[in-house]
Amino acid sequence: MKKIFVFAITILTAVSCSDDIEFNSPAMQGKKDGNNWKALSYSADIDYGGFIIEGVDNFGTVQLITSNDARGTFELGEGSTSEAIFIDDQGEVYSTAFNPDPSISLYPADGEIIIEDIINTDPKTLKGTFWFNAYTVDGLKTVNFSKGIVYKVPLLGGLVSEGSSCLEVTQAANIAGQNFAATDPTMPEYTDLCNAYKNALIAQIAACGDTSGGLQAIIDSLGDCMP
Secondary structure, three states: OHHHHHHHHHHHHHHHHHOOOOOOOOEEEEEEOOEEEEOOEEEEEEEOOEEEEEEEEOOEEEEEEOOOOOOEEEEEEOOOOOEEEEEEOOOOEEEOOOOOOOOOOOOOOEEEEEEEEEEOOOOOEEEEEEEEEEEOOOOOOEEEEEEEEEEEEEEOOOOOOOOOOHHHHHHHHHHHHHHHHOOOOOOOOHHHHHHHHHHHHHHHHHHHOOOOOHHHHHHHHHOOOOO
8 A cells, every 4th residue: 555655646746747847957948828948059149238048949939138238137028128039930020029919918018037147157158037928010929938947058159240140130120010010001101111121021031031931921911111
């Protein structure tokens, strides 16, 4: 009877542990829409005056961008100079800089990046946590990351290279898309903002590629940018 009881406890322990996020060193992982997510590759850089932390798996890329390169808590959402981005395997961009369509949610994008420690090894590594709710530029799709962990991710650099960085042009396309989403065909600046968004997407394709055709589909949907 005692052996059966011990065996049962072992099974219960194994089941409960299976729900936990697998933890490795180093690691960048968490839960994406409630499901375990773990980057297959990860790196960090310092540019634009802050940290850029990137994790990639077979289905997309997570980018965490902070407003400075110090320990601290960085709030995400409208008006924040820090940002969390998810780019799916179709090239669609979700960002905490984008607002939801009212039909999807009345609550704006939000989140938090916490840089807990900067470890002075060679190379230096970062430890921290993150969570965020992000939306596509039209506000009609959302993604949630929770219980995010950044553990000893190395500051290797190489995420930003002048003039050709995929991260840099993705950020530019996000900003251009946000500006375009805030306009409508009745506004005098509609054509200029539309063309700026198209050009930013073209630059993103040149730097990052577009194997799925998702970015080109957005460009095609914009037409000639005439209201």
